[in-house]
Amino acid sequence: MDIAASWPVPPQALPDIYPAKIGGLMMSAYEEVLGGQKFALALHQAGLEFAANKVPDLPFGAPARIYQALEEIYGEQTARGICLRTGRVMFRRGLRAFSGILGLSHRGFRLLPPAQKVLRGMDLLAWTLNHYSDQRVRIEKCEQEILLINERCPHCWELEKSSPCCQLPVGALQEGLAWACSARQYTVEEITCRAKGDPSCTFRVKSKSSA
Numbered sequence: 001m002d003i004a005a006s007w008p009v010p011p012q013a014l015p016d017i018y019p020a021k022i023g024g025l026m027m028s029a030y031e032e033v034l035g036g037q038k039f040a041l042a043l044h045q046a047g048l049e050f051a052a053n054k055v056p057d058l059p060f061g062a063p064a065r066i067y068q069a070l071e072e073i074y075g076e077q078t079a080r081g082i083c084l085r086t087g088r089v090m091f092r093r094g095l096r097a098f099s100g101i102l103g104l105s106h107r108g109f110r111l112l113p114p115a116q117k118v119l120r121g122m123d124l125l126a127w128t129l130n131h132y133s134d135q136r137v138r139i140e141k142c143e144q145e146i147l148l149i150n151e152r153c154p155h156c157w158e159l160e161k162s163s164p165c166c167q168l169p170v171g172a173l174q175e176g177l178a179w180a181c182s183a184r185q186y187t188v189e190e191i192t193c194r195a196k197g198d199p200s201c202t203f204r205v206k207s208k209s210s211a
Protein backbone atom coordinates (compact mmCIF):
# COMPACT_ATOMS: atom_id res chain seq x y z
CA MET A 1 0.00 0.00 0.00
CA ASP A 2 1.28 3.42 -0.81
CA ILE A 3 -1.15 6.04 0.39
CA ALA A 4 1.38 8.81 -0.27
CA ALA A 5 1.28 8.06 -4.01
CA SER A 6 -2.32 9.25 -4.13
CA TRP A 7 -1.60 12.57 -2.40
CA PRO A 8 -1.83 15.70 -4.48
CA VAL A 9 1.09 18.12 -4.56
CA PRO A 10 0.64 20.15 -1.35
CA PRO A 11 0.25 23.91 -1.49
CA GLN A 12 3.15 25.99 -0.30
CA ALA A 13 2.86 26.71 3.42
CA LEU A 14 2.56 30.44 4.01
CA PRO A 15 4.99 31.94 6.52
CA ASP A 16 3.51 33.09 9.82
CA ILE A 17 -0.03 32.53 8.66
CA TYR A 18 -2.64 30.24 10.15
CA PRO A 19 -4.48 29.49 6.93
CA ALA A 20 -8.23 29.81 6.47
CA LYS A 21 -8.58 26.14 5.51
CA ILE A 22 -7.56 24.98 8.99
CA GLY A 23 -8.62 28.16 10.82
CA GLY A 24 -12.15 27.70 9.48
CA LEU A 25 -12.32 24.21 10.99
CA MET A 26 -11.10 25.53 14.32
CA MET A 27 -13.49 28.48 14.43
CA SER A 28 -16.56 26.42 13.52
CA ALA A 29 -15.53 23.92 16.23
CA TYR A 30 -15.24 26.75 18.79
CA GLU A 31 -18.63 28.07 17.71
CA GLU A 32 -20.19 24.61 18.13
CA VAL A 33 -18.74 24.26 21.64
CA LEU A 34 -19.32 27.82 22.89
CA GLY A 35 -22.43 28.87 20.96
CA GLY A 36 -22.45 31.84 18.60
CA GLN A 37 -22.73 34.63 21.17
CA LYS A 38 -19.97 33.45 23.51
CA PHE A 39 -17.76 32.65 20.54
CA ALA A 40 -18.20 36.21 19.21
CA LEU A 41 -17.34 37.57 22.68
CA ALA A 42 -14.16 35.46 22.85
CA LEU A 43 -13.10 36.61 19.37
CA HIS A 44 -13.67 40.23 20.34
CA GLN A 45 -11.64 39.74 23.55
CA ALA A 46 -8.85 38.23 21.40
CA GLY A 47 -8.89 41.28 19.10
CA LEU A 48 -10.11 39.22 16.14
CA GLU A 49 -13.16 40.20 14.11
CA PHE A 50 -14.75 37.86 11.59
CA ALA A 51 -17.79 35.60 11.22
CA ALA A 52 -17.36 31.89 11.99
CA ASN A 53 -18.38 31.03 8.43
CA LYS A 54 -16.05 33.62 6.84
CA VAL A 55 -12.66 32.96 8.38
CA PRO A 56 -9.75 34.69 6.64
CA ASP A 57 -6.09 33.65 6.76
CA LEU A 58 -5.14 34.46 10.34
CA PRO A 59 -1.97 35.64 12.02
CA PHE A 60 0.02 32.62 13.22
CA GLY A 61 -0.67 33.27 16.90
CA ALA A 62 -4.45 33.66 16.51
CA PRO A 63 -5.20 30.30 18.21
CA ALA A 64 -3.07 31.39 21.18
CA ARG A 65 -4.87 34.75 21.36
CA ILE A 66 -8.21 32.97 21.47
CA TYR A 67 -6.97 30.66 24.23
CA GLN A 68 -5.71 33.65 26.22
CA ALA A 69 -9.08 35.40 25.75
CA LEU A 70 -10.94 32.31 26.99
CA GLU A 71 -8.68 32.19 30.05
CA GLU A 72 -9.40 35.87 30.76
CA ILE A 73 -13.16 35.30 30.46
CA TYR A 74 -13.60 31.88 32.07
CA GLY A 75 -10.43 31.21 34.09
CA GLU A 76 -7.70 28.69 33.36
CA GLN A 77 -9.47 25.42 34.14
CA THR A 78 -12.66 26.13 32.19
CA ALA A 79 -10.70 27.60 29.26
CA ARG A 80 -8.63 24.44 28.99
CA GLY A 81 -11.79 22.30 29.12
CA ILE A 82 -13.31 24.37 26.29
CA CYS A 83 -10.14 23.88 24.20
CA LEU A 84 -10.15 20.12 24.83
CA ARG A 85 -13.76 19.83 23.64
CA THR A 86 -13.06 22.11 20.68
CA GLY A 87 -10.11 19.91 19.64
CA ARG A 88 -12.38 16.87 19.58
CA VAL A 89 -14.96 18.63 17.43
CA MET A 90 -12.21 20.00 15.18
CA PHE A 91 -10.85 16.51 14.54
CA ARG A 92 -14.26 15.26 13.43
CA ARG A 93 -14.72 18.25 11.13
CA GLY A 94 -11.15 17.87 9.85
CA LEU A 95 -11.75 14.23 9.09
CA ARG A 96 -14.65 15.17 6.82
CA ALA A 97 -12.54 17.84 5.09
CA PHE A 98 -9.28 15.90 4.71
CA SER A 99 -10.24 12.22 4.67
CA GLY A 100 -10.29 11.98 0.88
CA ILE A 101 -7.02 13.89 0.39
CA LEU A 102 -5.18 11.81 2.99
CA GLY A 103 -6.50 8.42 1.93
CA LEU A 104 -8.08 7.73 5.33
CA SER A 105 -11.04 6.02 3.71
CA HIS A 106 -8.57 3.95 1.65
CA ARG A 107 -9.15 0.22 2.28
CA GLY A 108 -5.42 -0.24 2.95
CA PHE A 109 -5.57 2.27 5.79
CA ARG A 110 -8.79 0.94 7.31
CA LEU A 111 -7.41 -2.61 7.47
CA LEU A 112 -4.15 -1.73 9.25
CA PRO A 113 -3.69 -3.18 12.77
CA PRO A 114 -4.65 -0.56 15.43
CA ALA A 115 -1.09 0.33 16.50
CA GLN A 116 0.00 0.87 12.88
CA LYS A 117 -3.15 2.84 12.17
CA VAL A 118 -2.33 5.18 15.08
CA LEU A 119 1.25 5.71 13.90
CA ARG A 120 0.19 6.19 10.28
CA GLY A 121 -2.62 8.54 11.32
CA MET A 122 -0.22 10.67 13.38
CA ASP A 123 2.22 10.80 10.45
CA LEU A 124 -0.62 12.04 8.26
CA LEU A 125 -1.64 14.62 10.88
CA ALA A 126 1.94 15.92 11.00
CA TRP A 127 2.05 16.04 7.19
CA THR A 128 -1.23 17.98 7.09
CA LEU A 129 -0.11 20.54 9.69
CA ASN A 130 3.30 21.00 8.02
CA HIS A 131 1.90 21.44 4.54
CA TYR A 132 -1.22 23.47 5.24
CA SER A 133 0.29 25.78 7.86
CA ASP A 134 3.63 27.11 9.05
CA GLN A 135 3.85 24.67 11.95
CA ARG A 136 6.92 22.41 12.25
CA VAL A 137 5.69 19.03 13.40
CA ARG A 138 7.47 15.68 13.59
CA ILE A 139 6.57 12.27 14.97
CA GLU A 140 8.94 10.16 17.09
CA LYS A 141 8.17 6.58 18.03
CA CYS A 142 9.85 5.25 21.15
CA GLU A 143 8.94 1.95 22.82
CA GLN A 144 5.22 2.09 23.68
CA GLU A 145 4.91 5.84 23.14
CA ILE A 146 4.48 8.04 20.13
CA LEU A 147 5.48 11.69 20.45
CA LEU A 148 4.08 14.50 18.32
CA ILE A 149 6.57 17.36 18.57
CA ASN A 150 5.63 20.85 17.39
CA GLU A 151 8.43 23.44 17.27
CA ARG A 152 6.08 26.19 16.08
CA CYS A 153 2.89 25.63 18.01
CA PRO A 154 0.24 28.31 17.25
CA HIS A 155 -1.80 27.38 20.34
CA CYS A 156 0.66 28.94 22.81
CA TRP A 157 2.45 31.32 20.42
CA GLU A 158 4.07 34.11 22.50
CA LEU A 159 2.21 33.04 25.67
CA GLU A 160 3.91 32.51 29.02
CA LYS A 161 2.35 29.94 31.34
CA SER A 162 3.50 27.92 34.32
CA SER A 163 2.07 24.64 33.00
CA PRO A 164 1.43 23.11 29.53
CA CYS A 165 -1.61 24.87 28.06
CA CYS A 166 -2.17 23.43 24.58
CA GLN A 167 -5.33 21.42 25.20
CA LEU A 168 -6.87 21.81 21.75
CA PRO A 169 -4.32 19.46 20.11
CA VAL A 170 -4.75 17.06 23.06
CA GLY A 171 -8.51 16.91 22.36
CA ALA A 172 -7.93 16.46 18.61
CA LEU A 173 -5.51 13.57 19.27
CA GLN A 174 -7.92 11.94 21.75
CA GLU A 175 -10.72 12.02 19.19
CA GLY A 176 -8.39 10.77 16.47
CA LEU A 177 -7.34 7.80 18.59
CA ALA A 178 -10.93 6.95 19.44
CA TRP A 179 -11.75 7.08 15.73
CA ALA A 180 -8.73 5.04 14.61
CA CYS A 181 -9.10 2.20 17.11
CA SER A 182 -12.10 2.38 19.38
CA ALA A 183 -11.24 -0.97 20.93
CA ARG A 184 -8.04 0.31 22.48
CA GLN A 185 -7.53 3.01 25.03
CA TYR A 186 -4.77 5.57 24.81
CA THR A 187 -3.78 8.46 27.00
CA VAL A 188 -2.71 11.79 25.51
CA GLU A 189 -0.72 14.30 27.50
CA GLU A 190 1.20 17.47 26.66
CA ILE A 191 4.56 16.86 28.36
CA THR A 192 6.50 19.94 27.22
CA CYS A 193 5.14 23.34 26.18
CA ARG A 194 6.77 26.39 24.62
CA ALA A 195 4.61 28.60 26.87
CA LYS A 196 6.63 27.41 29.87
CA GLY A 197 9.96 27.82 28.15
CA ASP A 198 10.44 24.41 26.51
CA PRO A 199 11.83 24.36 22.94
CA SER A 200 8.73 22.60 21.62
CA CYS A 201 5.26 21.45 22.52
CA THR A 202 5.37 17.66 22.85
CA PHE A 203 2.24 15.52 22.93
CA ARG A 204 2.70 11.97 24.21
CA VAL A 205 0.35 9.23 23.03
CA LYS A 206 0.63 6.14 25.16
CA SER A 207 -1.26 2.85 25.11
CA LYS A 208 -2.89 2.20 28.46
CA SER A 209 -2.09 -1.50 28.14
CA SER A 210 1.63 -0.62 28.27
CA ALA A 211 1.31 1.41 31.46
Ligand SMILES: [Zn+2]
Nearest residue numbers: 153156166201
Ligand atom coordinates in the same frame (compact mmCIF):
# COMPACT_ATOMS: atom_id res chain seq x y z
ZN1 LIG B 1 1.90 24.85 22.40
